[in-house]
Amino acid sequence: MNRHDAKKESVVFVGELDSWRPCLPAMLHLLAGRFNLPFTRRFFRNLRVQSCHFVLAFAMIFSLILLDCKKDESPTQTATGSIPSELAATWTAQSAFVNGNPALLSAALDWRTGTVRATFAFTTAGALTYTEYSSSNAPLQVTTGTITVNGSSATMKFLTDNGQPIDPPKELVSAWTVTGNQLNLTWTDSQGTVALQLSK
Numbered sequence: 001m002n003r004h005d006a007k008k009e010s011v012v013f014v015g016e017l018d019s020w021r022p023c024l025p026a027m028l029h030l031l032a033g034r035f036n037l038p039f040t041r042r043f044f045r046n047l048r049v050q051s052c053h054f055v056l057a058f059a060m061i062f063s064l065i066l067l068d069c070k071k072d073e074s075p076t077q078t079a080t081g082s083i084p085s086e087l088a089a090t091w092t093a094q095s096a097f098v099n100g101n102p103a104l105l106s107a108a109l110d111w112r113t114g115t116v117r118a119t120f121a122f123t124t125a126g127a128l129t130y131t132e133y134s135s136s137n138a139p140l141q142v143t144t145g146t147i148t149v150n151g152s153s154a155t156m157k158f159l160t161d162n163g164q165p166i167d168p169p170k171e172l173v174s175a176w177t178v179t180g181n182q183l184n185l186t187w188t189d190s191q192g193t194v195a196l197q198l199s200k
Helices: 003-018 021-035 038-045 051-072
Strands: 090-098 101-103 117-122 127-133 139-150 153-161 164-179 182-189 192-199
Touching (some): 127 153, 139 164
Antiparallel strands (some): 090 117, 090 192, 117 127, 153 164, 164 182, 182 192
């Protein structure tokens, strides 16, 4: 290819790019918002209309678009917990034992004044809700958190109490078994070994 032909093809290429010139403001607006690049707007505002500068601007836009496409192709990973389906239910506390001796539920679970019953609700996604109710069935305390299961061991993390963050979060590690409609939880705390029986 001689120098004259190369110059001719260059003119044709630049001419084709010039047809994109009216689209620059819209493309610039999208890119500035997408990539949070305030300098881009200043760059194009001060850019001369010479063809060589326009080619540079077009190449910059094309590169950013390719970069954005590659970023969007990256897989999104969402961490989700799961618990056995037999554990996923709302369980009502029925009785408690401390060190093998019968104990009041109010003492074993440290109920607040006015509580007459309490429930543990678990979802298969690993969400936990502990609720204490009054005699009129009104919730007095709603504690939310997460539960993870590893074999026969369940770890419950309590994160909020009546909508307020628990800082630091409380954690309870308990053994668990489900037989029919009965759930047995056993853990150790300052009282000793606590065994809780619940039903659904």
